[in-house]
Amino acid sequence: MTTSPLTLRSVQTQDASAIAQLMADLAVFGNTLQLPYASEELWTKRLNAAQTGNGLQLVALKDEHLLGFAGLHAAGPQVRRGHAVGLGISVAQHAQGQGVGTALLRALTDYADQWGSILRIELTVFADNARAIALYERFGFEQEGRHRGYALRNGQYSDVLSMARWHPQPPGLTP
Ligand SMILES: CC(C)(COP(=O)(O)OP(=O)(O)OC[C@H]1O[C@@H](n2cnc3c(N)ncnc32)[C@H](O)[C@@H]1OP(=O)(O)O)[C@@H](O)C(=O)NCCC(=O)NCCS
Numbered sequence: 001m002t003t004s005p006l007t008l009r010s011v012q013t014q015d016a017s018a019i020a021q022l023m024a025d026l027a028v029f030g031n032t033l034q035l036p037y038a039s040e041e042l043w044t045k046r047l048n049a050a051q052t053g054n055g056l057q058l059v060a061l062k063d064e065h066l067l068g069f070a071g072l073h074a075a076g077p078q079v080r081r082g083h084a085v086g087l088g089i090s091v092a093q094h095a096q097g098q099g100v101g102t103a104l105l106r107a108l109t110d111y112a113d114q115w116g117s118i119l120r121i122e123l124t125v126f127a128d129n130a131r132a133i134a135l136y137e138r139f140g141f142e143q144e145g146r147h148r149g150y151a152l153r154n155g156q157y158s159d160v161l162s163m164a165r166w167h168p169q170p171p172g173l174t175p
Contacts, residue, residue: 018066072087124163
């Protein structure tokens with residue numbers, strides 16, 4: 001049996017419905033800072049708002065089914081933080097552990113390093129999210145600190161780790 005390849009492309013506003021569906025799953029949104037019952041309308045607004053600055057949002061598809069999405073978002077309005085972005089990533093539960101997150105992270109780090117004028121990528125991750133932490137460390141993210149009781153998760157205030165990745169070879173001038 002042949003399996004179709006995974007393809008990546010920029011997110012489109014029309015993806016809002018599939019993203020809202022993916023994020024409705026407790027196994028996905030529970031490990032992020034998103035809330036239950038997010039709607040297509042909310043994701044449409046978010047996708048429109050995020051497509052600015054030096055950020056980039058990608059979706060991963062197989063046979064036109066959206067399996068995951070991930071993005072880099074400007075860290076804030078301060079000029080002196082222009083080199084830093086935040087990372088978010090989510091893969092549908094049935095597609096986890098099959099390399100979708102790896103493909104998305106490879107594309108985003110390549111964009112940050114080669115094109116996006118980005119030096120620092122930062123994120124928070126629940127301290128017991130071993131799969132996500134292993135993935136981030138494989139791409140050069142380091143743990144920078146632990147926040148106690150940072151966010152309410154399914155009825156408990158849970159710790160998160162701050163992680164960040166500095167550009168492994170910051171760009172210079174063409175010789
Ligand atoms: C975290 C997440 C994005 C990873 O994406 P994914 O497609 O499942 O990841 P991949 O299959 O590309 O790779 C996961 C890696 O973790 C490893 N892994 C899997 N389970 C693991 C575990 N319990 N402990 C340590 N490593 C684990 C896999 O072996 C794989 O490494 P390998 O390629 O060297 O074998 C995805 O699982 C997800 O969306 N989870 C729910 C939402 C979430 O946690 N988002 C991140 C919030 S910070």
